[in-house]
Amino acid sequence: MKRVDDFRLKLGNKEYVPIMIGGMGVDISTAELALEAARLGGIGHISDALVTDVSDRRFDTTFVKDKTREFKHNILNADKSSIKFKLDDITNAQRRHIRGTMDAKTGNGLIFVNCMEKLTMNSPRDTLQTRLNAALDGGIDGITLSAGLHLGSFGLMADHPRFREAQLGIIVSSVRALQLFLRKNAKLNRLPDYVIVEGPLAGGHLGFGMDWAEYDLATIITEVLAYLKAESLDIPVIAAGGIFTGSDAVRFLEMGCGGVQVATRFTVAKECGLPDKVKQEYFKASEEDIVVNTQSPTGYPMRMLRNTPAIGSGIRPNCESYGWLLDGNGGCAYLDAYNRELALHPDGKNIVVLDKTCLCTHMRNYNCWTCGHLTYKLKDTTRKLPDGSYLQPSAEHIFKDYQFSVNNEIALPD
Numbered sequence: 001m002k003r004v005d006d007f008r009l010k011l012g013n014k015e016y017v018p019i020m021i022g023g024m025g026v027d028i029s030t031a032e033l034a035l036e037a038a039r040l041g042g043i044g045h046i047s048d049a050l051v052t053d054v055s056d057r058r059f060d061t062t063f064v065k066d067k068t069r070e071f072k073h074n075i076l077n078a079d080k081s082s083i084k085f086k087l088d089d090i091t092n093a094q095r096r097h098i099r100g101t102m103d104a105k106t107g108n109g110l111i112f113v114n115c116m117e118k119l120t121m122n123s124p125r126d127t128l129q130t131r132l133n134a135a136l137d138g139g140i141d142g143i144t145l146s147a148g149l150h151l152g153s154f155g156l157m158a159d160h161p162r163f164r165e166a167q168l169g170i171i172v173s174s175v176r177a178l179q180l181f182l183r184k185n186a187k188l189n190r191l192p193d194y195v196i197v198e199g200p201l202a203g204g205h206l207g208f209g210m211d212w213a214e215y216d217l218a219t220i221i222t223e224v225l226a227y228l229k230a231e232s233l234d235i236p237v238i239a240a241g242g243i244f245t246g247s248d249a250v251r252f253l254e255m256g257c258g259g260v261q262v263a264t265r266f267t268v269a270k271e272c273g274l275p276d277k278v279k280q281e282y283f284k285a286s287e288e289d290i291v292v293n294t295q296s297p298t299g300y301p302m303r304m305l306r307n308t309p310a311i312g313s314g315i316r317p318n319c320e321s322y323g324w325l326l327d328g329n330g331g332c333a334y335l336d337a338y339n340r341e342l343a344l345h346p347d348g349k350n351i352v353v354l355d356k357t358c359l360c361t362h363m364r365n366y367n368c369w370t371c372g373h374l375t376y377k378l379k380d381t382t383r384k385l386p387d388g389s390y391l392q393p394s395a396e397h398i399f400k401d402y403q404f405s406v407n408n409e410i411a412l413p414d
């Protein structure tokens with residue numbers, strides 16, 4: 001009977017334990033978590049979502065405070081189009097976040113950064129270009145392009161000296177999205193180094209509509225593998241979404257995948273950025289508590305715990321401080337929803353917004369409890385302590401459980 005450790009992921013001319021820990025913003029997949037994956041010979045992701053804020057918290061910078069001060073005059077204005085990021089600030093924050101992580105790296109694995117295209121920052125092209133190039137400047141091993149089709153993203157990095165040296169990959173949820181990406185980038189003569197195929201059971205935003213339940217990861221993987229074979233493209237495929245045990249992973253590796261990307265099991269790891277109280281909510285969740293809804297202003301469905309505090313919250317938008325989801329015209333679906341409610345309650349008190357959530361603020365404050373479909377199984381991966389709470393396993397324990405377990409077994413932490 002095979003186990004994950006019988007396989008290796010080949011990237012460039014090196015081999016890795018074929019386990020990637022997926023990116024989880026805002027600072028849920030912390031540097032500490034990613035560093036453990038690299039130390040153990042696999043691949044860890046940090047995320048650059050709200051990197052100015054992450055830098056402030058980790059390195060005592062003042063990017064958010066400075067931006068808030070600059071645009072304070074606009075806080076009561078419904079029009080947010082004038083709130084622009086300073087590209088230099090993004091560069092500095094990103095380089096600091098990446099370098100700080102890379103400097104601490106040990107082991108034979110890799111650290112990648114997850115860059116979501118949907119973080120449009122009121123100037124989609126410039127800000128994405130800045131984030132991508134600053135990540136390469138900072139010495140990141142690789143960049144995973146996510147939450148968007150990224151048709152122009154390779155082009156935005158093409159002049160960087162590390163463009164052909166760093167590992168660059170993309171997350172897709174269909175063979176069609178992959179075909180589109182490859183077609184649009186053909187002229188750059190630079191293929192992705194890996195393709196993550198994320199199915200409908202993943203956490204965070206989904207690359208599916210509200211009909212997500214009609215899709216199945218193994219079917220999409222079969223289509224992607226067949227397409228790559230037909231085109232004679234030797235790009236490792238990484239399966240993601242609902243891979244909960246080493247045996248689940250082996251099934252995809254035996255199908256021909258180069259590796260797996262996993263996240264939900266690690267949301268309750270000691271090194272994960274979620275506050276301890278939130279980790280206990282994840283442990284306690286039952287299947288009915290896990291919902292997919294349209295709360296996210298991005299337009300993508302998102303999976304989260306039903307008791308997520310962000311749902312129904314009518315806080316004043318914080319675009320002057322964050323503003324990561326403002327589209328190229330300063331718009332955001334939460335702003336529209338909030339302003340609609342404000343018009344009904346002009347005193348600004350007791351505002352409840354039921355249809356959308358202020359994702360920047362609530363993700364930043366760990367009040368939007370996004371999670372994978374199999375979160376309800378987390379309680380079976382650990383021990384209950386005498387006080388009724390659940391023990392947080394270490395990232396190393398979870399990683400090795402994926403790497404060495406057989407028979408769908410899950411080893412409990414000591």
Ligand SMILES: Cc1cc2nc3c(=O)[nH]c(=O)nc-3n(C[C@H](O)[C@H](O)[C@H](O)COP(=O)(O)O)c2cc1C
Binds near residue numbers: 263267372
């Ligand atoms: C809490 C949480 C936050 C996530 N945030 C992001 C994100 O910011 N960007 C992204 O591309 N994927 C995100 N994901 C998706 C994961 O990176 C990963 O691909 C997926 O969850 C794997 O499926 P699994 O959780 O069932 O193992 C998130 C997942 C979770 C559980």
